[in-house]
Each structure stands twice: as C-alpha cells, then as structure tokens.
Amino acid sequence: MVSFNEVNARLGETQARWTARQTPQSLLSDRERMALLGVVIDRAALASAMAPARLAAAPIANFAPAVDWRNRNGNHVTGVKDQGYCGSCVSFCTTAVVESMASIERGKSLNLSEADLHFCSSHGASCEGWWPDQAYDQIKVRGVINETNFSYMTAFDSPPKNDPNPDRHYWIAHCVNISDRSKAVKITNSSTLANVVDRKNYLTNHGPCSAVIHVFEDFYTYGSGVYTHVTGEEVGLHCVEVIGYSEAEQCWIVKNSWGTGWGENGFGKIGYGEIGIDTEYPFWTASGIKLPDPGPERFNAIWAKNNENRTAVWGWARADFDRRAAELQGQGYRLMDLNAFVLPNGQGERFNAIWAKNNEDRTAVWGWARKDFDAQAAKLQSQGYRLMHLNAFVLPNGQGERFNAIWAKNNEDRTAVWGWARKDFDAQAAKLQSQGYRLMDLNAFVLPNGQGERFNAIWAKNSEDRTAIWGWARKDFDWKASTLQSQGYRLMDINAFVLPNGQGERFNAIWAKNSEDRTAVWGWAREDFDWRASESQAQGYRLVAVNAFVFS
Known part of the structure; x- marks a missing residue:
C-alpha cells in the first residue's frame, strides 16, 4: 500500500x-x-x-x-x-x-x-x-x-x-x-x-x-x-x-x-x-418518489439528550415485533417503554417500544387478556417485581382489552391501577397524591358501546415535583404544555386516546420539574414523525417514550 x-x-x-x-x-x-x-x-x-444511442442527435x-x-x-x-x-x-x-x-x-x-x-x-x-x-x-x-x-x-x-x-x-x-x-x-x-x-x-x-x-x-x-x-x-x-x-x-x-x-x-x-x-x-x-400513505395513526413521543444505547420501533406488526423483541433480549437489551394501538378495517394491532442496553432484571408482557394479566401482575408483585410501564388497547368485534406491561425487580414503593373508570380514577389519584405518591405512568383506552374511557396508572412514593393531567382536549393540552415548559417542567410521559362520535382526541401527560434537555411531539403523522425521529437521533437525543393513537 x-x-x-x-x-x-x-x-x-x-x-x-x-x-x-x-x-x-x-x-x-x-x-x-x-x-x-x-x-x-x-x-x-x-x-x-x-x-451510443443510434441516430441520436447530440444533446x-x-x-x-x-x-x-x-x-x-x-x-x-x-x-x-x-x-x-x-x-x-x-x-x-x-x-x-x-x-x-x-x-x-x-x-x-x-x-x-x-x-x-x-x-x-x-x-x-x-x-x-x-x-x-x-x-x-x-x-x-x-x-x-x-x-x-x-x-x-x-x-x-x-x-x-x-x-x-x-x-x-x-x-x-x-x-x-x-x-x-x-x-x-x-x-x-x-x-x-x-x-x-x-x-x-x-x-x-x-x-x-x-x-x-x-x-x-x-x-x-x-x-x-x-x-x-x-x-x-x-x-x-x-x-x-x-x-x-x-x-x-x-x-x-x-x-x-x-x-x-x-x-x-x-x-x-x-x-x-x-x-x-x-x-x-x-x-x-x-x-417519481412514492411516499407511503400517512395512515390514520398519530404519534406522541419524548426524547432526552443522552448517550444511552437505545433502540426503538413503532408501528410494527405483532409477528415482526415478537421476533425483534426476542432478538434484542438475547443481545442484552431491556424494554423501557411498550404500548400498542389497533388499526382500522381489520389491519390488526401495531406495537411501539423502546429498549436500552443494560442488565436490569426486567420482564414484560404484551397483548395479554385481562384475566391473564391480573394473574401475572399478582404473581410478579409477590416475587418483588414492580410495574414500570402499563397500558392497554381494545381489540374490535368484542374481543376485549389487551394489556402491555413492563416490570423491574426492585423494592420501590409503587402502586398501580388498570382499567378504572374516570370517577374512580380521579378519587384514587387525589388520595395517593395526598399520601406522597407521584404519577410515573399514565394512559387510557376507550371501551366500545358507550362504556367510556378506562385509565391505567402507576404511582411511586417520592418527593419529586410532578404535575399531571388526563383527558384534556388538544387545545387545552397545548396551552398547558407551553405554560409548564416555561416554568421549568419537562414532559416525562405523554399519550392520547380518541373519543367516539367525533369528540376528538384526549391527552394524558406527566411533567417533572428538572433541567433535563428534552423535546417532544404529539399528534404527528407517521411520515413527519419518522423524519423527526431521525433528526433527533442524529442530534444526540434518545427516545424515552413513544406511543400512537388512531383517528376513527
């Protein structure tokens, strides 16, 4: 050479x-x-x-x-x-x-x-x-x-x-x-x-x-x-x-x-x-660039600036997600965030997830029926695992709700609810707030036939300065997010659900007061979200939360 x-x-x-x-x-x-x-x-x-082209004139x-x-x-x-x-x-x-x-x-x-x-x-x-x-x-x-x-x-x-x-x-x-x-x-x-x-x-x-x-x-x-x-x-x-x-x-x-x-x-x-x-x-x-149909799904996400080794997927079909989850687990990655949404017209559920490379003792389930999930949650709680992330989606044609969850083995004082009606959830949230618990994870799903929304949430006992909202319309949420950002609060969790009969989407979110460099989007179409995710990754931001909802 x-x-x-x-x-x-x-x-x-x-x-x-x-x-x-x-x-x-x-x-x-x-x-x-x-x-x-x-x-x-x-x-x-x-x-x-x-x-050379035959009989072609000089360009x-x-x-x-x-x-x-x-x-x-x-x-x-x-x-x-x-x-x-x-x-x-x-x-x-x-x-x-x-x-x-x-x-x-x-x-x-x-x-x-x-x-x-x-x-x-x-x-x-x-x-x-x-x-x-x-x-x-x-x-x-x-x-x-x-x-x-x-x-x-x-x-x-x-x-x-x-x-x-x-x-x-x-x-x-x-x-x-x-x-x-x-x-x-x-x-x-x-x-x-x-x-x-x-x-x-x-x-x-x-x-x-x-x-x-x-x-x-x-x-x-x-x-x-x-x-x-x-x-x-x-x-x-x-x-x-x-x-x-x-x-x-x-x-x-x-x-x-x-x-x-x-x-x-x-x-x-x-x-x-x-x-x-x-x-x-x-x-x-x-x-003749042909871009994909943006589809009915809208994405919410939060990024934090750090050098953690993370990888993520969003909008993946179940078979692809199962294979990817097993592959990453074998490579030493652990689930940090997990949720799903259901596409219309029989297209099935799609999964969003974030993994980080670490040796934390974590376990997860996705797409579990309520009865099976209840049994697993009780079993893991008795073994010293604590819920870190929890959400649910509803399958069509009366198949009911399905739960996704992540547990980590630790002795943190945590409590959780899932599938609670709004009135009961409001009362529980107020009670736990007064006892020194702070919301760590929060989301909701809507049951069919006018049964209304159901809430899932996890609280941990700590003194962190946190504030949260749930079921807020987009306009009100935008105002709240802007106000809290200016006051030094940063989004820790965000998601949305869609009410029936043209009532629109409703947002749930948790903020904590800290100086971490975070950025977030909500209600973004897939194509725009893909671009933003690539840009944020290149700038050193890593996904800490990602989920989606579907317009009906």
Whole structure:
C-alpha cells in the first residue's frame, strides 16, 4: 500500500489540486480498505448503458456553470453516513439519491434504511457488493423503509463479527425482515446517463445521481480540493452520490459513505475524466418518489439528550415485533417503554417500544387478556417485581382489552391501577397524591358501546415535583404544555386516546420539574414523525417514550 508520505510527494511533483491527510481510512490495513468497496459490475447492463444511442442527435447543453444540491433552493442532500466494513456502498449511494429526490420532488426529509435495501432485498443478507441497476430495481418493487425501523448497525452483531474468509474483512450481516411494507418509500423511474452533457443537464434541472468510480490507494488519503489520481494501485470499485459539479473547477461534487472523517466532512470533488466517473460508467437517476400513505395513526413521543444505547420501533406488526423483541433480549437489551394501538378495517394491532442496553432484571408482557394479566401482575408483585410501564388497547368485534406491561425487580414503593373508570380514577389519584405518591405512568383506552374511557396508572412514593393531567382536549393540552415548559417542567410521559362520535382526541401527560434537555411531539403523522425521529437521533437525543393513537 502506498504510504502517506509518498502521496504527498507525488502531489507536489504533479502540482495536483488536492491535499492529502491521514484519514480514518488511510490508517486501515489493506483488507480493511478493500472492505469499504462493493461494486460488482453487470457487464451486459454496463454495455447497454454506455452504448451510443443510434441516430441520436447530440444533446443540447442546458446546464448551469455550477450546481451543488446542498445549496440549491435549500439543502436537498442528507447527512453523510458510514457503511463500515461492508461492501454496501451501492445501497448507500442509491438511497442517498432517493432521499435527495424526496426532498426535491416532495419536500420531505427522509432517512432511509440502507440495511433494509442491502440485506433484506434480492441482494441477500451479506456484505458482498452489488450493481446500481439492481438496487434501483429493488427500490421500485419493494421500496425502502425508514432507518429508524431498521437502523444500519443493528444488522450486525454487537460488536460486529468478521467474515471468516481470511481474504476479506467484511462484517457478517443479518436481515431484520419487516413484513409490513406499507410504510416503504418507492420510486417510479430510474435511468442511466452516459453523455457528459446529459449528466450536467440532469444535475442542473432535476437532482443528484449515483456514480461508480475506480478507487486507487491515494483516494483513501483525500482531504480536500479536486481529486486526481497521482499514485498507487487500484483497490476496487466504489459507488458515490453525485450532488453537483463545477465548470470553473472542472470537477464533480460527491457525497461518500465513509463517515465524516474522509474528505471535506465526508464530501469531495473528483476531476472530470478521472477514475472512470464519467468515462467508463454512467450516472444513475431516480425519480417519481412514492411516499407511503400517512395512515390514520398519530404519534406522541419524548426524547432526552443522552448517550444511552437505545433502540426503538413503532408501528410494527405483532409477528415482526415478537421476533425483534426476542432478538434484542438475547443481545442484552431491556424494554423501557411498550404500548400498542389497533388499526382500522381489520389491519390488526401495531406495537411501539423502546429498549436500552443494560442488565436490569426486567420482564414484560404484551397483548395479554385481562384475566391473564391480573394473574401475572399478582404473581410478579409477590416475587418483588414492580410495574414500570402499563397500558392497554381494545381489540374490535368484542374481543376485549389487551394489556402491555413492563416490570423491574426492585423494592420501590409503587402502586398501580388498570382499567378504572374516570370517577374512580380521579378519587384514587387525589388520595395517593395526598399520601406522597407521584404519577410515573399514565394512559387510557376507550371501551366500545358507550362504556367510556378506562385509565391505567402507576404511582411511586417520592418527593419529586410532578404535575399531571388526563383527558384534556388538544387545545387545552397545548396551552398547558407551553405554560409548564416555561416554568421549568419537562414532559416525562405523554399519550392520547380518541373519543367516539367525533369528540376528538384526549391527552394524558406527566411533567417533572428538572433541567433535563428534552423535546417532544404529539399528534404527528407517521411520515413527519419518522423524519423527526431521525433528526433527533442524529442530534444526540434518545427516545424515552413513544406511543400512537388512531383517528376513527
């Protein structure tokens, strides 16, 4: 492998327009560097894409002097990601384009799951490479789910295990299959561009593209400027997102998937005609973004800023949730929050949950009938477990309510009620408040046939400054939340239920007076919530509560 000093020497000799530095990639072994690449050429598809069109007139130039989709009527380029030791660059460069086009065409900020595309599609659960045509075909047919429903690193063991093949350093990947594809983002069209004028026209008038490049040894040391190959052998093929170009600098502007330590915070510039980017391989496009139906569900959530190792799901079907819960339990995660809601028209229940990695002695149930739940609660109470979280949902057609709950083994003084009518609950809440108990968990569900709402709650005996409301209309709740926020209170729990006959949703919430950095949303549609969850995660916030209700 060519050394950093050799690269610097050649840069000076050739008067190249870029600077090298020690990047995280330049410090890797040869096998580790090879694991960052993953393009497998489809020779027939490549020949077809690059073949001159018969009797085609030369394209008419209709492009700007410079384009950068990070600053073209707003920023339409999502953040730089890191593919790790996995040849999944094709999935990263294609989902990046779909994310950009969703912003351009639909005004939506998305964070899509490269793991879902690379490990659960026709490609299969491996870190082997791919070809852009095949990836885009899969996005057309099956779509890509949101990153928060299958985050990239959860496709690997913790810590990741390496492929036993000594000739490579790929991680071993796993698929977390999401059978409900109703929330997947799809595209209508994908095409290739061979002519350089066509490429610039497209970048000017439509949006970013995917591109394949040869990677040489010096590419790993790229720091800034316009890259041209100056020294070192070829290592392999790689895929990047092309987000613009500059006629003045004679270069393409690209977003890589090696994290922000490479290049200019993960971005770079590649000279025209260099490393095959515009001579050997086409650009690939995506258009006609098809967003999922936002659906009738509305999400409430609270995030706190911390570095706790947490993972979450929302809106998952029972079979998928059962499998995920067992998998995470085996990896040392423990449930911290759990609830469910029922979709209309026989679509069944959907589960929301948050796990944290710790060794706390916790146990949980979900979807249990009242009689079974009562027996389990009594049994666990006698064994020293205390309820930490509790809620219920109602199945249609007279099947009754179903309970979800989490217990932890501790000696905290806690008491709980479930399925209580409003009048009884009000009296119990007042009584326990006077005895020094504070609400820790609170929610409600509505029984059919005019039987009204039923409340579930957990209190703990402590002196914390807490306040709570239940059954409040949206307008009143908004005012209360704003008032308490200004007084130094932070949301600890929030959820809602929907009253029948067009009476609207009602909110329940608990606040505590503290200075923790928290942020919350309530009543958000799925699509908007997915975006907010991705943004908050990237900013260092972790979910501490999530639930949903369904408009009837």
